[in-house]
Amino acid sequence: MKTIIRLLVFCRPYKLYIVLIFLGSLFSTLLSLIPTYLMKPLTDRVLAPSQPTSVQDRIVMLHLLIISLIVVQVINTVVGSLLAYHKGRLSEKIGLNLRQTACAHLQTLSLKYYQRETVGGLYSRILHDTANLQFFITSEVLDFFMDMVMFFGIGAVLFSLEGRLTLLLLLPMPLIVILANIFGDKMIITYRKLYQKMANLSSVLFNIIKGAIIVKTNTAEERELARFEKASTDVFNERLYNSKLHFLFSPSMGFILFLCGIMIRWYGGWKVIRGELSLGDMMVFIGYMWQFYGPITEMNSIYMRYQSTKAVGERVFSVLDTEPEIKDDPNAIELPNINGSIKFDAVTFSYDGKKNILQDINLEIKPGEVLGVMGPSGAGKTSLIHLLCRLYDPTCGSIYIDGHELRKVKMASLLKHIGIVLQDTILFSGTISENIAYARPDASSIEIILAARAAGAHDFIMNLPDAYDTILGEGGAGLSGGEKQRISIARVLLKNPKIIIFDEATSAVDLTTEEMIQAAIEKMKKEGHTVITISHKLSMMQITDRLIFIENGQIIECGTYESLNRAGGALNRFLIEKKEEKTKERSLDFYVL
Amino acid sequence: MFFDSVGEGKFLDIDKISLYRDVSGVLKLKIEGTTEDYPVKPVRYFPLTGDEHYLGLFIIEPDGKIKKETAFITDFKRLDENSIKLIEEELAKSYSLMEIKKIISVKQIARIGFRWYVKTDNGERTFDVANQQDIYMISPTIVIAKDTEGNKYKIDPIKLDSNSRSILEIYV
Numbered sequence: 001m002k003t004i005i006r007l008l009v010f011c012r013p014y015k016l017y018i019v020l021i022f023l024g025s026l027f028s029t030l031l032s033l034i035p036t037y038l039m040k041p042l043t044d045r046v047l048a049p050s051q052p053t054s055v056q057d058r059i060v061m062l063h064l065l066i067i068s069l070i071v072v073q074v075i076n077t078v079v080g081s082l083l084a085y086h087k088g089r090l091s092e093k094i095g096l097n098l099r100q101t102a103c104a105h106l107q108t109l110s111l112k113y114y115q116r117e118t119v120g121g122l123y124s125r126i127l128h129d130t131a132n133l134q135f136f137i138t139s140e141v142l143d144f145f146m147d148m149v150m151f152f153g154i155g156a157v158l159f160s161l162e163g164r165l166t167l168l169l170l171l172p173m174p175l176i177v178i179l180a181n182i183f184g185d186k187m188i189i190t191y192r193k194l195y196q197k198m199a200n201l202s203s204v205l206f207n208i209i210k211g212a213i214i215v216k217t218n219t220a221e222e223r224e225l226a227r228f229e230k231a232s233t234d235v236f237n238e239r240l241y242n243s244k245l246h247f248l249f250s251p252s253m254g255f256i257l258f259l260c261g262i263m264i265r266w267y268g269g270w271k272v273i274r275g276e277l278s279l280g281d282m283m284v285f286i287g288y289m290w291q292f293y294g295p296i297t298e299m300n301s302i303y304m305r306y307q308s309t310k311a312v313g314e315r316v317f318s319v320l321d322t323e324p325e326i327k328d329d330p331n332a333i334e335l336p337n338i339n340g341s342i343k344f345d346a347v348t349f350s351y352d353g354k355k356n357i358l359q360d361i362n363l364e365i366k367p368g369e370v371l372g373v374m375g376p377s378g379a380g381k382t383s384l385i386h387l388l389c390r391l392y393d394p395t396c397g398s399i400y401i402d403g404h405e406l407r408k409v410k411m412a413s414l415l416k417h418i419g420i421v422l423q424d425t426i427l428f429s430g431t432i433s434e435n436i437a438y439a440r441p442d443a444s445s446i447e448i449i450l451a452a453r454a455a456g457a458h459d460f461i462m463n464l465p466d467a468y469d470t471i472l473g474e475g476g477a478g479l480s481g482g483e484k485q486r487i488s489i490a491r492v493l494l495k496n497p498k499i500i501i502f503d504e505a506t507s508a509v510d511l512t513t514e515e516m517i518q519a520a521i522e523k524m525k526k527e528g529h530t531v532i533t534i535s536h537k538l539s540m541m542q543i544t545d546r547l548i549f550i551e552n553g554q555i556i557e558c559g560t561y562e563s564l565n566r567a568g569g570a571l572n573r574f575l576i577e578k579k580e581e582k583t584k585e586r587s588l589d590f591y592v593l
Numbered sequence: 594m595f596f597d598s599v600g601e602g603k604f605l606d607i608d609k610i611s612l613y614r615d616v617s618g619v620l621k622l623k624i625e626g627t628t629e630d631y632p633v634k635p636v637r638y639f640p641l642t643g644d645e646h647y648l649g650l651f652i653i654e655p656d657g658k659i660k661k662e663t664a665f666i667t668d669f670k671r672l673d674e675n676s677i678k679l680i681e682e683e684l685a686k687s688y689s690l691m692e693i694k695k696i697i698s699v700k701q702i703a704r705i706g707f708r709w710y711v712k713t714d715n716g717e718r719t720f721d722v723a724n725q726q727d728i729y730m731i732s733p734t735i736v737i738a739k740d741t742e743g744n745k746y747k748i749d750p751i752k753l754d755s756n757s758r759s760i761l762e763i764y765v
Contacts, residue, residue: 469641
């Protein structure tokens with residue numbers, strides 16, 4: 001019930017609309033009761049009159065009844081069509097609201113959440129699960145209320161016609177409630193499992209599509225297909241079990257109601273023969289009997305679907321209930337214009353609260369300085385950047401920019417001053433100019449061109465069919481790694497933040513692109529930007545003012561590249577190891593070939 | 594005015610450049626105070642969306658690829674009248690896009706893709722589009738359709754009638 005109540009919150013903006021639909025449905029439900037009731041005069045006054053009536057009067061009555069039936073049906077058809085349209089409209093509005101709320105909430109969540117969840121699973125929740133919820137709330141909940149109206153309305157009419165027969169009708173109710181409870185408990189478990197397995201399936205499919213190039217180049221199609229088959233079969237099995245429960249429940253219900261119908265016919269027929277009940281009343285009773293049982297079976301189906309919706313609702317609300325781990329402090333201030341000085345003060349950090357990734361980091365970076373960060377994989381280099389961008393908070397210690405503690409400034413204002421170029425370039429579907437102007441959609445054409453020039457992207461852009469208006473495929477499909485990287489640098493340059501970070505930005509680019517990136521860094525330095533560059537490449541370290549070497553989460557060495565290299569310490573050993581690894585890889589390549 | 598630049602990283606005054614056609618019809622850039630004239634082609638930076646006044650003068654390789662940007666002009670209308678006329682002639686050759694005013698119908702044809710029957714500003718046309726990705730939206734007012742021969746057609750969805758718009762929505 002909690003799920004339904006929470007869902008109803010999403011309907012709040014449309015309450016007037018819902019009331020109108022409810023009244024319309026009520027009117028339509030009441031109209032649908034009239035044709036059955038007209039069976040009484042049709043039988044008792046026209047077809048088999050209990051009192052002597054002239055043929056002429058019977059024909060007039062017949063015509064009146066037929067016209068009444070037609071009028072009722074026409075009105076009901078018009079009202080039904082209008083209701084169907086408005087219910088659909090309401091459903092879509094609620095769906096839109098749900099999807100937007102879920103997506104907006106996702107944007108507020110910290111990076112940790114995205115690392116925990118699978119992409120396919122989140123897709124499934126935002127797109128499919130919300131669609132299930134929207135359908136349930138507008139269709140099933142409303143139908144449930146209408147069924148209740150039908151149930152009590154018809155019940156009242158039937159009691160007025162024949163009390164004992166009506167009691168007979170109610171006889172199977174306790175059994176139905178018990179059955180619904182037994183099956184309902186099983187259903188909720190199977191639905192939970194089913195949706196989890198569907199999310200797994202989405203995730204497997206997403207990986208196959210997203211990683212198509214890796215799958216193909218590793219000839220892993222069969223392995224991936226097997227994974228897909230396994231996930232798909234899991235969904236199949238769960239659906240099958242689900243269907244079994246449905247098919248056990250529905251016929252059992254149908255059989256109980258059939259037995260009850262037989263009893264009504266027997267007892268009612270007996271009363272008609274004894275003259276205690278008119279034939280017309282009996283006809284109305286039988287007609288209403290099915291309209292009475294209709295809502296009962298329908299309410300049970302809704303109950304079954306409610307179990308499914310409950311499982312779906314739990315999944316959607318688990319997203320909405322997740323609190324962002326990094327939040328603005330209530331007293332946080334806007335970070336003003338900065339010079340770009342950075343200070344890590346005794347910073348310790350752990351992702352899981354157990355193993356420290358960074359340990360007692362003390363580091364000061366001057367405005368306009370180019371700092372190189374080097375170290376083996378897993379040393380904590382990227383974690384340093386995550387903390388600076390406040391994607392995570394340090395476990396101990398503090399980070400300052402221009403003397404402002406990061407926890408005390410608003411996230412959005414902090415990120416305005418930081419630009420980041422990653423190893424894996426992220427480009428969006430859209431034109432090249434839109435991608436460059438991603439952080440500043442209001443940038444002028446000249447600013448976009450200048451940023452592209454500074455990033456060394458202008459020349460290749462001008463060789464594309466529509467220059468800056470060229471549409472990029474998803475993820476920048478159609479461009480080389482180096483070209484994508486240059487666009488992402490242009491994006492950062494156009495944003496013009498005081499602090500610019502290159503996180504392994506040159507590890508997968510050609511020499512020309514690397515040289516262009518180095519030239520861009522030189523230019524940034526001249527313009528007073530603070531630059532942090534994480535790289536394994538010697539060439540990238542040679543352009544830095546200072547270099548830190550991180551190992552096991554600690555700064556082992558700090559100094560200029562020349563001084564550290566000369567000192568023959570950890571950095572020097574690391575570079576020698578790297579060189580040896582490269583030589584080994586080359587010789588391995590030879591043997592493989 | 595931001596700047597108008599000419600190759601080799603030097604900034605030049607727009608009043609000091611002009612264009613002419615040589616005896617063989619090649620468009621050439623003349624820079625006041627220099628002896629060498631450059632064979633150039635005007636190229637738009639934003640051929641589909643941007644301000645039409647922005648353009649670059651590029652030296653072109655024999656294969657048609659852009660070799661070097663020699664001038665970046667923020668408003669070519671500031672050039673002398675003859676240069677403006679020559680640039681407009683060249684731009685018309687490279688960038689004249691037919692605009693689709695009405696989509697009559699689109700039929701799926703096996704092994705070809707989609708056959709479009711349209712009314713353009715140049716009369717009725719029929720062209721084939723290989724796949725859906727060749728119809729793409731640049732902005733809410735610009736959709737480009739690229740046919741199998743590489744020709745492009747411009748569509749402004751807002752200007753289309755409702756029937757044409759509903760056909761277009763199937764593909765964009």
